[in-house]
Amino acid sequence: MTVPIAANVAGSRLSGPELADLLGQWTVPDGPLYRLLAGRIVRLADTGQLPPGLLLPPERDLADALSVSRNTAAAAYQMLRDEGLAQTRRGAGTRIGPHRVTPAGVHRANGFFAAMLEAATVDVDLGIAAPECAPQVLAALDNPVIVLDKAARREATSGSGHYPFGLPSLRAAIAGLLTTRHALPTTPEQVLVTTGAQQGIDLLIRSQVITGQPIVVEDPTFPGALDAMHRAGARLIGIPASHGLDPQRLDQAVSTHRPALVYLIPTYHNPTGHVMPPGDRARVTELAAAHPDTVFVDDSSLAELALDPEPSGNPVRPLAAACPLLPNLATLGSLSKTYWPGLRVGWIRASTGMIAALAAAKAAADLGSAAHPQAIAAALITSRHIEILDWRAAQFRARRDALQDALRTHLPDWSWTPPRGGLALWVRLSGQPGAGQANAAAFAQAALRHGVAVVPGRLLSATNSDHGSVRIAFTQPPEQLRRAAPALARAWQSTTTRPS
Ligand SMILES: Cc1ncc(COP(=O)(O)O)c(C=O)c1O
DSSP, rough: OHHHHHHHHGOOBOOHHHHHHHHHHTTTTTHHHHHHHHHHHHHHHTTSSOOOOOOOOOOOHHHHHOOOOOHHHHHHHHHHHTTTTTEEEEEEEEEEEEOOOOGGGGOOHHHHHHTTSSOOOOOEEOOOOOOOOOOHHHHHHOGGGGGGOOOHHHHHSSSSSSTTTTOOHHHHHHHHHHHTSOOOOOOOGGGGEESHHHHHHHHHHHHOOOOTTTTEEEOOHHHHHHHHHTTTTTTEEEEBTBBBBOOOOOOOOHHHHOOEEEEEEOOSOOOTTTOOOOHHHHHHHHHHHHHHEEEEEEETTTTTOOOOOOOOOOOOOGGGGOOTTTTEEEEEEEEETOOOGGOOOOOEOHHHHHHHHHHHHHHHSSSOHHHHHHHHHHHHHHHHHHHHHHHHHHHHHHHHHHHHHHHHHHTOBOOOOOOBBEEEEEEEEEOOTTTTTTOOOHHHHHHHHHEEEEEEGGGOOOOOOTEEEEEEESOOOOOHHHHHHHHHHHHHHTTTTTOO
16 A cells, blocks of 8 residues: 555655655765765655655755755755756755646655665765575576476476466475475475565565564564565564564553564574574463464575574474464475576465465456576576585675674774574674764665665664664675675765764
8 A cells, every 4th residue: 555645745844864865876976976866856856755745855954864964955955946846945844846746656665775776876885785596596487398207398388377376386386495405394385386486575564564563573674575574554563672672572562553464584593693592492382373364474485595594404494384274374485596586486375264365366467477587496496405405505604704703803893783584684783983873774774875875774664663783685796795894884984084
């Protein structure tokens, strides 16, 4: 659902940090900062994200949020006024001027996605946690006959090619993977193939949550989930989880708010890398059993990205492994992080009843994902899966270690818990001379101007909490990560010496 804000826009305003969130990588390409800023604001007005009448933040607040001088913000507003795109009345602030806008355009996408939707990119993008294609996958896409025999090729191209539940061979391959490798007994009928885990999240929200209902999430969490929830008009309740989720707080939140959905990332959490300990997992599944009206979602999209051996010696099991028949517990998975995000292959594992409801929502969204890539994915899962996981783990291990070493050298006061898996560091900014809690959003803006994108905590937060932390992905090659660290150090230094 999009919120038609035109009706109440006279009273609506944006704070400096809220406008900063929407700007994305606004300092690219090069040019005078005030022009780039004004240009971005115009584009946001054009897309409907800044509707007519909206009150812009005071110049000083915007300057603080962007870590630029007040002159830059003032000159940008002046440019907007000169071009008739904004109006300022003494004592009443600066408002966006009249322009055409469609009510459906007003949803403000999470600023995290602004960068993804842009053509221009920064020098080193450590914001988007998306790896390149694994060589085994590349070879299969180049030449499908390597992995697909004739019968499999015919299956993928027979009939209309519409498979709202997913190509049968891929549903079977995913069921087999969950059963054998993840100790979660699963039949193909319990699997819905989705266009990436992102669609899985979206379908769960569409089919299980109605506008205004609460959803409980960890704070911080994956921004794609937050965006889908905001779009659906859900009411978000965040539970602090910078150092892992406290099941007791989750229990309180569920008992108090009776949410329609609880969305968790128990394994290699994005962004913290945390792994929920076994005792806490047991408490969460007990909680799910005690609240059958709430759907609990275990987003296991990163669960196959183990970089170091687990203490148990086995892959971390999904929550549902302890209670495979619980009807209100859904498990999400994806090949994006291990194989390639461009494959767009994800899945939901749930009860057959929930899968049927989700398939109906999927049919309404796209009539089913493309059949041929599903056939390739199925063949790779059954023949090369462990080889691909091992390759990816070695690649990310080297990158994680390169990033950690470079940050320790250039920013020795920053701290993080080294992750055993996943693809990002959740870094606490500290050591700024004379500062209290660091403003991570302002730092991310400074980093952008030094050519490096990182994600500030507030874009990962249900409550817009800054956390004094940034997410730094290690999906780029080691030389890029080594190049980024001194640039981040210069940006960090500049946030203490910014002119007013
Ligand atoms: C926790 C989590 N869930 C879902 C997704 C979306 O992944 P996909 O590319 O499969 O849609 C991501 C991607 O970053 C993620 O980190």
